[in-house]
Amino acid sequence: MTRFSTEERLGVLLRLLRPAPVGWVRAAQELPAARRTFDEIVVRAEADLAFRAALLADLEQALTAEGYEPDRRVLDEIRVRLTDN
């Protein structure tokens, strides 16, 4: 017999691959857009010293004021990028 010999075992295996939380999946699907936002902010911060200073002073407020709504992960990355440079 095969490894999948009983319906009971099949049930156990089907239970193992449960759906990931919807919000996690959506965030992963929105990655390309998030990356574009990240790249845009970084390029702008490198070219515009006033914008960069505003980001360093209060990242979330500066981005909100400019109409960006980046998620936590993008914010963290921007923080790291700004302090690295």
Add this chain to the structure above:
Amino acid sequence: MTRYSSLPDAELVRACRAGDAEAWNELVERYSRYVYAIAVRGFRLSDDDAEDVFQDVFTRIYLRLDTLRDDSALRPWIAQLTRRRCLDALSSKGREAPADDEALIAEESADLADVEEAYAVREALSGLSENCQDILDRFFAQDQSYRTIAEELEIPSGTIASRIARCLGRLKQELEGRNEGAEGSRG
């Protein structure tokens, strides 16, 4: 179901590389349960750690898709990325495979083997009718009751058990067919 649902991994990868957003959505959809299961079942990470691993794995996939040498080897690549990130998460919490943890490591390794087996079952499931895929997924993976399934699918609740049994039987046949096919092609 989208037009990408039945696309083989290699073609899906090529479409993602070309910047096709729908293909990326399908890639995430196709592997989200797998990555989640490795993190939560295989390595028993907490929800917070599992979420970090999950997002990080998909970020790495997105950023490094160009480095994948064999487009058809997407799943082992994702498995490797996920396992590495899970180990990083564990070691950052100070759980770094000490010798007295051998029983736990053996259990985790058995759980990881189960996740691989579950993935094979999930692939076989896609060979069944959409009705069977739906009812088995609702009952086993989403823990829906007979009553909920009956209400949402608008079918008599008294028929749910027999439908599940029939679909499980078909799934078993599908797996046996695939195994025989694989054995036949080996020799």
